[in-house]
């Protein structure tokens with residue numbers, strides 16, 4: 215569990231960044247990893263102040279190095295296409311000492327982003343158009359980064375979307391059962407084990423050279439893209455912590471997991487959970503358009519499998535965290551991770567049942 219943030223910690227961070235006239239500094243957004251605050255100065259200036267989660271991101275210096283490289287690169291690409299780099303990508307605010315983060319005397323790592331105003335990160339799809347726009351933005355993000363040299367990026371979390379490795383770790387955690395919780399979730403453990411063979415479907419293809427390694431976002435939830443309140447267009451891809459070499463089908467898949475579910479990620483009533491084929495199609499259209507026709511035939515073919523695998527992997531990660539005593543994801547109540555896991559598994563089952571239909575949709579959308 216993360217240690218608390220004291221008044222003194224905030225004061226040090228404010229000083230490091232030169233915020234000497236703070237009007238308010240409140241928790242903001244619904245991310246599961248970092249501690250995010252919206253800081254407003256009396257002048258009306260707004261910034262996002264975050265305490266980075268150093269349990270998850272063990273090398274914050276490398277992480278911020280990645281973020282700076284990626285945002286600098288994106289700024290140039292956005293300018294070239296006549297966009298507004300101040301709103302269409304993140305801007306890191308430096309400390310008074312010109313550093314991209316600040317470490318306080320309790321070893322908390324802080325960073326500041328310019329606040330992107332009049333734009334919203336949604337926790338669920340209110341209008342299909344927003345989902346289409348988010349897809350276009352994530353696809354475009356990938357298109358921009360297609361010419362970024364991946365070897366410049368550090369691997370911030372090793373094997374982040376290596377599903378078979380995640381499965382190995384899951385098996386270990388079930389075996390150790392440090393909190394004695396395995397007996398409360400045997401059905402869910404069985405659900406994972408029944409899919410042992412499926413875990414390496416995508417990673418095997420990567421190994422065999424059948425799927426290309428690209429620079430991907432790796433955390434493409436709907437609330438990690440801001441939609442412009444005025445134009446309704448996908449404005450800015452945020453949460454760049456996990457930008458690393460990865461698979462396009464995982465970026466596609468994670469968005470489907472979160473946004474094409476007819477229920478929210480932590481819906482306790484699993485009868486409400488299903489894959490909306492309408493939203494699946496809508497996302498596929500936006501994503502393929504955003505990628506600019508750059509996906510290979512194998513990638514296109516594997517997009518629905520990406521959706522299944524990202525949902526299975528995420529459910530397995532929630533279950534792993536529940537078994538370990540809720541040490542990774544921010545939780546709001548005792549069984550939150552177990553509830554999230556059940557939602558994911560109900561969605562996996564529905565994706566499996568609708569797999570043929572998903573393939574048909576991709577064929578139609580990509581004209582293959």
Ligand code: ADP
Pocket residue numbers: 242243244245246247248249250262304327328329330331335437438452453454455
């Ligand atoms: P986490 O890694 O915990 O998910 P995020 O970086 O995604 O943290 O930030 C959490 C939330 O804060 C986002 O979902 C978004 O609503 C908001 N947010 C983050 N950065 C900005 C920004 N630069 N401008 C406006 N809102 C932001």
Ligand code: GN1
Pocket residue numbers: 244245246247248270432433435438453455456479528
């Ligand atoms: C976390 O940071 P956030 O809330 O956007 C997690 C993702 C999970 C997601 C599940 C670094 O995303 O991998 O898919 O929760 N991020 C990290 O909601 O582990």
Ligand code: MG
Pocket residue numbers: 245246437438453
């Ligand atoms: Mg986030």
